[in-house]
Amino acid sequence: MRLLFQKLLNGVAIGSVYALFALGYTVVFSILRVINFAHGAIFTVGAYITYALTGAAFGKNGQLRNASLPLELNFWLALALGALGAGVLGVLVERLAFKPLRERGSDPLLTLVSSLGVAIATVNILQYLFGAENYSFGETLGSMRASVTLVGGELPVVIRTKQIVIFAVSMVMVVGLTLLINRTRTGKGLRAVAEDLTTARLLGIDTDRLIRLSFFISGVLGGIAGALIGLAGSFNHQFGVAIGLKGLAVIVLGGLGDIPGAVVGGLVIGVAEAFVPAEYNAYKDAVPFVVLLVVLLVRPSGLLGRAQVQKV
Amino acid sequence: MLDFLNSQGTIYVSMVLGAVLGLSLYLPLLAGQLSLASPGFYALGGFVAAVMSTKTFEVKGSFPIHLVLVELVVAAVLCGALAFIVGLAALRLTGIYLALATIAFVEVLRVFTLNLELTGGAVGIFAIPQPFGTQLSYLWLAAPLLIIATLFTWRLEKVRAGRAFAAVREDELAAASMGVDTTRAKITAFVLGGVLAGLAGVIAAHQINTWSHRQASFDASIAYLAFVLIGGSRTFLGPVAGGLVLTYLPEWLREQAKHEFLPAWAAEFLRTGRFIIYGVLLAASCIFFPRGLITPELLRRIKRIGRGGSRPPEQKLRAEPEAVA
Numbered sequence: 001m002r003l004l005f006q007k008l009l010n011g012v013a014i015g016s017v018y019a020l021f022a023l024g025y026t027v028v029f030s031i032l033r034v035i036n037f038a039h040g041a042i043f044t045v046g047a048y049i050t051y052a053l054t055g056a057a058f059g060k061n062g063q064l065r066n067a068s069l070p071l072e073l074n075f076w077l078a079l080a081l082g083a084l085g086a087g088v089l090g091v092l093v094e095r096l097a098f099k100p101l102r103e104r105g106s107d108p109l110l111t112l113v114s115s116l117g118v119a120i121a122t123v124n125i126l127q128y129l130f131g132a133e134n135y136s137f138g139e140t141l142g143s144m145r146a147s148v149t150l151v152g153g154e155l156p157v158v159i160r161t162k163q164i165v166i167f168a169v170s171m172v173m174v175v176g177l178t179l180l181i182n183r184t185r186t187g188k189g190l191r192a193v194a195e196d197l198t199t200a201r202l203l204g205i206d207t208d209r210l211i212r213l214s215f216f217i218s219g220v221l222g223g224i225a226g227a228l229i230g231l232a233g234s235f236n237h238q239f240g241v242a243i244g245l246k247g248l249a250v251i252v253l254g255g256l257g258d259i260p261g262a263v264v265g266g267l268v269i270g271v272a273e274a275f276v277p278a279e280y281n282a283y284k285d286a287v288p289f290v291v292l293l294v295v296l297l298v299r300p301s302g303l304l305g306r307a308q309v310q311k312v
Numbered sequence: 313m314l315d316f317l318n319s320q321g322t323i324y325v326s327m328v329l330g331a332v333l334g335l336s337l338y339l340p341l342l343a344g345q346l347s348l349a350s351p352g353f354y355a356l357g358g359f360v361a362a363v364m365s366t367k368t369f370e371v372k373g374s375f376p377i378h379l380v381l382v383e384l385v386v387a388a389v390l391c392g393a394l395a396f397i398v399g400l401a402a403l404r405l406t407g408i409y410l411a412l413a414t415i416a417f418v419e420v421l422r423v424f425t426l427n428l429e430l431t432g433g434a435v436g437i438f439a440i441p442q443p444f445g446t447q448l449s450y451l452w453l454a455a456p457l458l459i460i461a462t463l464f465t466w467r468l469e470k471v472r473a474g475r476a477f478a479a480v481r482e483d484e485l486a487a488a489s490m491g492v493d494t495t496r497a498k499i500t501a502f503v504l505g506g507v508l509a510g511l512a513g514v515i516a517a518h519q520i521n522t523w524s525h526r527q528a529s530f531d532a533s534i535a536y537l538a539f540v541l542i543g544g545s546r547t548f549l550g551p552v553a554g555g556l557v558l559t560y561l562p563e564w565l566r567e568q569a570k571h572e573f574l575p576a577w578a579a580e581f582l583r584t585g586r587f588i589i590y591g592v593l594l595a596a597s598c599i600f601f602p603r604g605l606i607t608p609e610l611l612r613r614i615k616r617i618g619r620g621g622s623r624p625p626e627q628k629l630r631a632e633p634e635a636v637a
Contacts, residue, residue: 035408037534097595109346112411113541114598116534121591128585229476245419246531270334286423289416294414297401 002155015270016170016233019263021225021243022250023177030194030257031214032082032102034111038093039222040244041119042086043289044237046223048126050075050082051135061131075137075231079169080228083223090219091212093118098215099208126237136234166228173224174263177217181259183278190214194257198234242285249288253295255302264303323563328454329512334539334551335461336509341545342465343501344481346407348533349414350509352421353395355528357387357513362437362523363430375441380518387510395506399499418528424615426525436524440517443536457515458552461508465548467632477501487601542597544604553606562590574605614630
């Protein structure tokens with residue numbers, strides 16, 4: 001029972017970041033009906049910026065050998081600025097890989113390749129500048145304790161402080177995003193654009209601005225997720241690839257473009273991974289994709305989604 | 313001259329195999345199926361070769377070529393059967409959903425090959441026997457495969473089965489109501505793509521001597537998609553050209569670092585940062601060549617120039633819609 005509870009805790013903590021990350025895909029997909037394959041790279045950049053802003057030094061293999069910023073922000077400020085930086089990168093990705101194609105009215109499929117092109121460039125710039133080594137944030141966050149013991153005894157149930165931070169930040173972001181979309185004028189605009197881009201434009205909505213905004217939001221969500229997952233373990237220039245793929249499983253599970261669905265999907269995948277028995281740990285990485293395959297075959301519209309009727 | 317060719321052998325063979333892999337993605341696309349499963353079948357074909365040549369056949373010295381042919385047959389049958397199953401399961405899916413399902417398939421396959429003892433686990437299989445002494449000689453296998461695959465695809469687009477693919481691609485419902493067996497067309501296209509990728513894998517495994525789970529990667533999925541979209545997805549020459557050019561590109565960039573007039577930082581950038589340039593070029597070519605480098609119009613124009621250019625432009629009989637899938 002206690003073991004079960006501990007696994008559930010771990011699963012929810014990691015699942016909340018999956019949800020956060022996948023929301024970044026969702027915000028863009030709901031509007032443009034395309035997947036931004038640069039999202040994993042933005043996620044990685046979020047971790048790097050946050051790391052640099054805390055004043056930590058980089059390794060000796062990149063072009064910027066042993067470089068570090070002359071300032072030492074606390075983690076929260078660094079996280080916020082890292083998220084902003086990732087948001088700006090998101091807007092840049094839109095400008096470079098999406099807007100030119102949209103203006104020319106080319107096939108939306110091409111954005112898969114153009115956004116991956118930007119992702120390849122971004123990730124390799126990181127490697128070029130900072131090398132291929134693993135980086136990690138310190139063991140503790142400032143003066144906070146490393147962990148809280150919920151239930152003591154022989155089989156203790158322990159929450160790491162980092163897990164609490166990850167879960168809390170993720171939930172704040174999810175709630176914030178939901179409020180933004182459902183309660184504000186901007187959110188109304190985003191919903192209108194998601195419903196029908198052309199009609200929204202005809203009605204006088206500045207669609208280009210809202211598309212930019214959606215990429216900014218997406219970047220912020222990705223950047224925070226990057227810093228949080230980097231916080232939980234270690235990261236390098238490659239670490240966006242695996243989560244980039246898991247995020248795809250999450251959004252399909254939740255139904256493409258569905259915001260509550262992405263949150264539920266993230267939690268389900270996180271918990272499902274945590275419950276993989278230890279002896280099959282090596283197969284853990286396959287879990288999201290087995291789930292994805294099953295969902296696609298059984299219920300392609302996702303857990304919470306409505307079936308789409310094909311019109312002729 | 314021969315020395316130069318031999319030193320470049322590895323890259324020439326990779327280019328030819330790149331073109332084959334481009335075709336392996338183009339075939340399902342002919343029937344409107346955006347499948348990114350090629351790296352999965354490529355990896356599987358490679359493992360067939362790696363396992364059979366290191367564990368099944370006991371060969372001393374040079375690896376006999378007829379055993380490679382046996383491996384090709386086994387890989388084709390295995391990949392074809394698996395593609396049939398995957399294709400059947402994925403029938404209901406279209407567009408981005410199918411793409412995501414095939415990505416998931418590749419990823420599941422990768423995790424299994426990473427963990428199974430048969431496939432060598434995380435390190436993979438080493439010291440795969442070589443049927444040839446030089447890298448360049450692998451063209452004896454790779455080039456015929458490319459030529460056959462190209463001719464096959466070219467002919468396919470002219471015969472009944474290929475016409476059925478095109479009909480499904482343009483409008484599945486209309487095709488079905490005209491009596492085209494859309495299920496059969498889609499699965500056939502899927503299987504053809506899988507078999508072709510598997511065959512390329514067999515040759516590649518021998519050529520690069522070692523094979524591991526890393527061959528089945530998501531990046532490879534999109535790279536092969538780039539071969540097709542940047543090469544041109546409306547004619548079989550597109551993916552061939554895309555595969556050749558895009559495989560050569562990073563290598564070409566590295567070669568450029570050897571020029572003496574370059575300042576040290578630029579040479580260093582070309583060596584270690586060449587994938588930055590590759591990524592930028594990938595994005596740029598999507599923007600500047602949205603229909604790919606080789607389009608049907610381009611081919612028509614070349615043909616007209618070949619005839620002396622005296623004829624008036626042909627009347628367009630067939631519409632060329634913009635959409636790929």
